Amino acid sequence: MAVLRGRGRRGEGEAVGDDPLDAAQERRVRAVLALGGVPQADLPDGVQQVRLRLLERAARGHEAPRDVSAWAAVVASNLAMDWHRARHRQDRLGERLAALRQSDQPSGEDTSVLSLAVAQGLDGLPDTQRQVVVLRFYADLPVRAIAEELGLPEGTVKSRLHTAVRALRARLHEDEVV
Numbered sequence: 001m002a003v004l005r006g007r008g009r010r011g012e013g014e015a016v017g018d019d020p021l022d023a024a025q026e027r028r029v030r031a032v033l034a035l036g037g038v039p040q041a042d043l044p045d046g047v048q049q050v051r052l053r054l055l056e057r058a059a060r061g062h063e064a065p066r067d068v069s070a071w072a073a074v075v076a077s078n079l080a081m082d083w084h085r086a087r088h089r090q091d092r093l094g095e096r097l098a099a100l101r102q103s104d105q106p107s108g109e110d111t112s113v114l115s116l117a118v119a120q121g122l123d124g125l126p127d128t129q130r131q132v133v134v135l136r137f138y139a140d141l142p143v144r145a146i147a148e149e150l151g152l153p154e155g156t157v158k159s160r161l162h163t164a165v166r167a168l169r170a171r172l173h174e175d176e177v178v
Helices: 021-037 038-058 069-098 109-123 127-138 142-151 153-176
Strands: 004-005 015-017
Touching: 021 038, 021 069, 021 109, 021 142, 038 069, 127 142, 127 153, 142 153
Parallel strands: none
Antiparallel strands: 004 015
């Protein structure tokens, strides 16, 4: 399936099977991402995300956007906003973990390293797994309450917990924290 590629409007470009963005469109996407605050190192991933979304759109049978360049710029802008939200969520997670430490516990280097490693491990989990881990171990909710609140079967909550804990344990061992 060919995707139309052009400098602007659909039909002005050539049919290309591999890359839905031409060089000028890619430069524009990079500029939008950079101006949106995405770090230089993450720009290639952002450009790839825009390409992927354009290809997914074509795979679903939708027509190419009327103005591919404008569409790609809007998608890039949304990606930059998503990047900031994820960064903010990660910062808040670190703050919450630090606040959870009880004052009577030693705040030595080992505790700080472990807290940071757990926070990074949680950040690496899928949202559904992170959610049940936080509710179970940080909010101290029983599995039954989590299942009821999320509208899930208890078995699903248990499965997500098991998978998440196994992944966290592996990560902590890989990083030689425990």
